[in-house]
Amino acid sequence: MSEIIENTDSVSELESNESKHEKKEEYAYLEKGGFSSEKFKIELRGLPKFYGIVELKKLMNEKLGLNASKIKRPRVSSNWLFACFQNEEERNKAITALNGYSWKGKTLTAEEAKPAPDPLVRKRKQGNSNDAQDKKKKEMENKSQEERLKDATTPYWNIPYEEQLKIKEKEIRQLLMKYDNEMWIKNFNKRSEIEAKRKLHNGLSFDLLGIKGSPVTEGYRNKCEFTVGYDEENQLTVGFRLGAYATGTICVGPVAELNHISDAMKEAVILFQDFVRKSNLPPFSPADYSGHWKGLTVRHSSFSNEIMLIVLMHPQDLSQEELDKIKKDLIDFFSTEEAVTCGIKSLYFELVTKRKSGEEPSKAVHLMGATHIVDSILGLQFRVSPEAFFQVNTAAANILYQSAIEMSEVKSDSTVVDICCGTGTIGLSFAKHCNKVLGLEMVPEAVKDAKANAELNGVTNCEFFTGKAEDILPSVLARAASDVVAIVDPPRAGLHMRAITQLRNAYRVKRLIYISCSPASAVKNFVDLSRQCSKTLRGAPFVPVRHMIVDMFPHTKHVELAVLFEREKIPDTSGNVELPEGYNDYAYF
Known part of the structure; x- marks a missing residue:
């Protein structure tokens, strides 16, 4: 009996040791090279x-x-x-x-x-278990690599385009209904007015003009960021991840069958893939932070048919001489007739390492060819640099910007304040319709591009300023005329609350066009623009008037949403503007 107990104890101890080993393995990544945000x-x-x-x-x-x-x-x-x-x-x-x-x-x-366990280790353990996989995982396992890559990058790839537009419009309507309800909750004294407007606008208190499809649905992207890694057959590949690392996926699939990438861009990817395969350096591994080749950013102008490449690499312990040799090899490889025929006009090289908080991001180094490529929107030409923001679907950008001009009802004596102006594409598109354009952008390189783009197009009524919108907006607005139209096209996360406050308190801003590539993220900004006055938000609210959807991203779930807000007018008996309670002269910038 004692022998059985001893054997049982031995088995229990063995199982316990195995469990401890597995647990240790799940958190081994914390001790490997590179900083992990999970650690602290x-x-x-x-x-x-x-x-x-x-x-x-x-x-x-x-x-x-x-x-x-x-x-x-x-x-x-x-x-x-x-x-x-x-x-x-x-x-x-x-x-x-x-x-x-x-x-x-x-x-x-x-x-x-506690730090999260390594998803790769967790996935391997699940794969070795005998537990039944859920239905979704089994479906994924039965799909080919090509189908899974399409699902990951263009989830609507097998849905007819007209049906895609209906799905997107429905989703945005549902999102706007939540926003409309939030306005009803926040503005107690306007509830009856909101309810009356809903009867006029099919359940919303503002117009929803519907969705405008992209003129080009195949090969429309002018910028893509590709990953270097191994496919499921352990072949070094330049393409897209089949899934997120958090789901335990690091395999990379080839892009040949993806319908949102142009043929010219695919050719450039294959060329770089050939270069990487011939090199003696492995790709960077997110699992153990080893390896070198990280990615490739490709920018392709449908206007000039020019291609820019930005090669991304982790230096690890390579010497400067070895890095210089790699740069020379890249220059030689992409100077060949095949690369020139492909349309590659510009080549950059960037070393990418894990940044610590407060550190400046790495900069791409120009290796050969032109420093910029040129693209066009609404008949204007724009130079595109490695860091420049440029709408990824040029054909749909024409529709978006023209629609924004029409929605704004801009006049010949208006001042357009372009907030988050980037390289000036929106402001310059407005320039011939107004008296003056004032652009604000926090990235100095983008401001240089904006000024160069104004000169390139012979536009003389535009000025561009460097700084955060929440810091410099008052001083820029001081240069504006009485009729001010603000255009906001912020990053995905939306505007800083201080910038929203500045806009609310700048009473000369009568109309505001808010353009968002992530409507769900922008709703908070919408609510703050339209909420009732307070000690902080002294200026009269902006009232949403019109919403329009542009499908900038066919075959995906994403859209661009343009919203027209108008400053609420509170007339007194004499016909002048009555200031809301708590509003003071400092609100007039």
Whole structure:
């Protein structure tokens, strides 16, 4: 009997050791090379219903003197998230500062969070188990690599285009209905007015003009960022990931059958793939941070048929002499007749390593050819640099910008303030319809491009300024005439709350066009633009008047949404504008 017990204990001890080994393996990535944001993170709970990541970072880093390097939100909207730090001291400081802190009427709680297990290890363990896989996983396993890549990059690839447009319009309508309801909740004294408007606009208190399809649905992207890795047959490939690392996927699939990439871009990818395969260097591995080749960014102008390549590489321990040799080999390879025939006019090289908080991002180094390529929107030409923001679907951008001009009702004596102007594409498109354009952009290189684009097109009524919108908007608005139309085309996360406040309090801004590539993220900005006056938002609200959808991204779930807001007018008995309570002269910039 004692022998059986001893054997049982041995089995239990063996199973326990195996479990400990598996658990250790799941977290081995924390001790490998490179910094992981999972190592020093906290869980922050009790957040208010409406807040922005930018304003949360401002609270943490500027007001409380913390040093958050990354914010990780759950996929489903919730009142909690993870905040990551560089070391244990910074994490502990954050817990002390945030736990019990009152923000927007809510009391926050902060505590240390455990790192997530390595998804690759977890997936391997699941693969070795005998547990039944769920239906979705089995369906994925039965699909070919090509089908899974299409599902990952262009999920609507097998849906007729007209049906895609109907799906997208329905989804945006549902999103706007939630926004409309939020306005009803926030503006108690306007509920009857909102309800009356809903009867006129098919359930919404504003016009929804419907969706405009892209004139080009195949090979429409003028910019793509490709990954270097191994496909499922262990062949070195330049393409797209079959799934996210978080799902345990690092395999890369080839792009030959994807319908949103042009043939010229595919040829350039294959050329670079040949170069990488002939080199003696392996691709970078996100699993253990080894390897060198990371990616390839390709920009392709349908106007000039020019191609720009930006090669991305991790240097690891390569010497400067070895890096110089790689650069020379790239120049020689892409100077061949085959590369020239493909349309490659510009080549850049960029070293990419893990950045620490506060570090400047790496810069691409020009190797050969032109420093820019040229593309065109609404008859204007624009030079495109490696870092420049340029709408990825040039044909649909023509529709988007022309529609924005028409929606704005801009006049010959109007001043257009282009916020987040990038390289000036929107502002320059407005220039011939107004008196003056004032552009704001925080990226200095983009402002240089905007000025160069104005000169290239002979446009003389545009000025561009460098700085954050929330910092320089008042001084720029001081240069504006009485009739001001603001155009906002912010990054995916939307505008900083301070910029929204500046717009609300700048009463000379009568109309506002808000363009968003992520309508779900922009809804918070919409709510703040249209909420009733307060001590902070002193200026009269902006009222949503018209919404229009442009399908900038065929075969995907994404769209561009353009919204026309008009400043609410509160006339008194004499016919003059009555200022809302709490509004003062400082609101007139």
